Amino acid sequence: MPFLKWMKMRKNKDLSSFFPLAKITEPFSLYVHIPFCVRKCPYCAFYSMVPQGDLLREYPDVLEREICWWMESLGQDLPEIQTLFLGGGTPSLLPPDQWERLIELLERYFRFQETCEVSVEANPGSLSLEHLRIWKEWRVNRISLGIQSLAEDEISLLQRPYSKEEAFRALEAVKETGLLLSTDLMFAFPGHTLRKWYHTLREMTDHFEPDHISCYQLVIEPGTPWGSLSPSSLPDGYPFYRFTQWYLQRKGYEQYEISSFARNRHFCRHNIAYWKQGNVLGLGPSAWGYLSGVRYQDHPDMEEYVNSLTENRSPIKYTESVEGMEKARETAILALRTKWGFDRSSFITQFGEQSLKDILNDLAEIPSDLIHISPEGVSLTCKGMRVGNAIWEKIV
Numbered sequence: 179m180p181f182l183k184w185m186k187m188r189k190n191k192d193l194s195s196f197f198p199l200a201k202i203t204e205p206f207s208l209y210v211h212i213p214f215c216v217r218k219c220p221y222c223a224f225y226s227m228v229p230q231g232d233l234l235r236e237y238p239d240v241l242e243r244e245i246c247w248w249m250e251s252l253g254q255d256l257p258e259i260q261t262l263f264l265g266g267g268t269p270s271l272l273p274p275d276q277w278e279r280l281i282e283l284l285e286r287y288f289r290f291q292e293t294c295e296v297s298v299e300a301n302p303g304s305l306s307l308e309h310l311r312i313w314k315e316w317r318v319n320r321i322s323l324g325i326q327s328l329a330e331d332e333i334s335l336l337q338r339p340y341s342k343e344e345a346f347r348a349l350e351a352v353k354e355t356g357l358l359l360s361t362d363l364m365f366a367f368p369g370h371t372l373r374k375w376y377h378t379l380r381e382m383t384d385h386f387e388p389d390h391i392s393c394y395q396l397v398i399e400p401g402t403p404w405g406s407l408s409p410s411s412l413p414d415g416y417p418f419y420r421f422t423q424w425y426l427q428r429k430g431y432e433q434y435e436i437s438s439f440a441r442n443r444h445f446c447r448h449n450i451a452y453w454k455q456g457n458v459l460g461l462g463p464s465a466w467g468y469l470s471g472v473r474y475q476d477h478p479d480m481e482e483y484v485n486s487l488t489e490n491r492s493p494i495k496y497t498e499s500v501e502g503m504e505k506a507r508e509t510a511i512l513a514l515r516t517k518w519g520f521d522r523s524s525f526i527t528q529f530g531e532q533s534l535k536d537i538l539n540d541l542a543e544i545p546s547d548l549i550h551i552s553p554e555g556v557s558l559t560c561k562g563m564r565v566g567n568a569i570w571e572k573i574v
């Protein structure tokens with residue numbers, strides 16, 4: 179069962195039963211959701227909306243209310259931020275003057291480590307040179323461009339709101355800033371072929387040499403316009419994924435997570451914080467956070483989110499506390515997404531010897547070319563990453 183689906187099946191509790199949370203003492207991560215898009219892509223199940231009226235202008239004020247709500251609820255001076263990710267939606271849809279307001283308020287309420295990793299997501303089409311100037315002059319050090327494909331017919335099939343030319347211009351503009359460039363690419367959508375995938379991967383790596391590439395297989399999500407597509411209308415993703423692993427490694431990229439490849443060890447530290455279950459404060463409608471062992475999600479609905487904050491109520495829709503063996507299993511699954519896997523001795527320290535034995539027992543029948551089990555730790559092999567879902571199912 180996919181990990182997110184498994185999480186969604188868990189029970190919901192009121193966050194008030196978790197307050198006060200244990201004090202956050204170590205540097206933490208911050209995620210800010212900017213839930214606006216020019217239009218909805220037909221496969222997308224993320225919460226985002228086409229902004230109406232003054233919403234873009236008012237959004238920094240709404241976020242400020244949530245920050246104040248958290249400050250009051252947590253009742254502590256927060257330590258420094260080690261990673262900040264401003265994602266969406268399409269953060270580049272927020273106009274430059276509203277970015278200046280957002281930056282001003284983040285600086286006013288939070289303290290940043292000198293080495294803080296600050297990432298912003300952007301889409302070609304809405305990204306301007308003014309955005310890039312503001313981000314570079316502030317703290318941003320990584321820009322993640324949602325590209326998906328470099329073929330004009332595929333961009334239009336996926337109904338992405340930009341042209342190939344705009345995608346090229348955006349990639350070139352980010353390269354010129356000297357900031358780290360990350361791109362998202364998609365494979366195995368209707369009509370996609372290995373040859374076409376090869377062209378996008380080759381063009382991307384040869385022309386732009388991104389520091390980081392995330393590759394995702396199209397997933398049919400119920401409730402989206404493409405939700406009624408029959409799985410048989412999609413090509414098998416396995417050969418695409420296998421080719422991606424082979425090709426990107428040849429081009430100097432290291433696969434450090436199921437979907438993530440980096441050159442020169444430019445791993446995304448923010449995502450690593452999720453996989454290692456670090457503290458993440460998530461802000462904005464539908465944003466996920468994880469604080470002191472409690473996972474939560476803000477209302478995935480702008481109206482409910484704004485109303486709750488206006489009435490000084492909790493903006494949180496969903497919470498869960500994962501403990502004991504359930505937490506041990508979740509920790510193992512998240513760690514096995516990465517090439518580092520998990521370390522036996524720290525696992526035992528955190529969950530006890532019996533928990534490790536139980537997990538190893540679950541994994542006992544997995545062939546050794548898929549999983550590497552050593553006296554030090556456990557990790558998936560390159561081949562194992564191709565069938566990660568089937569391996570996690572054994573642990574769940």
Ligand code: SF4
Nearest residue numbers: 215218219222266267
């Ligand atoms: S741009 Fe991204 S977040 Fe917005 S609808 Fe498309 S896939 Fe979803």
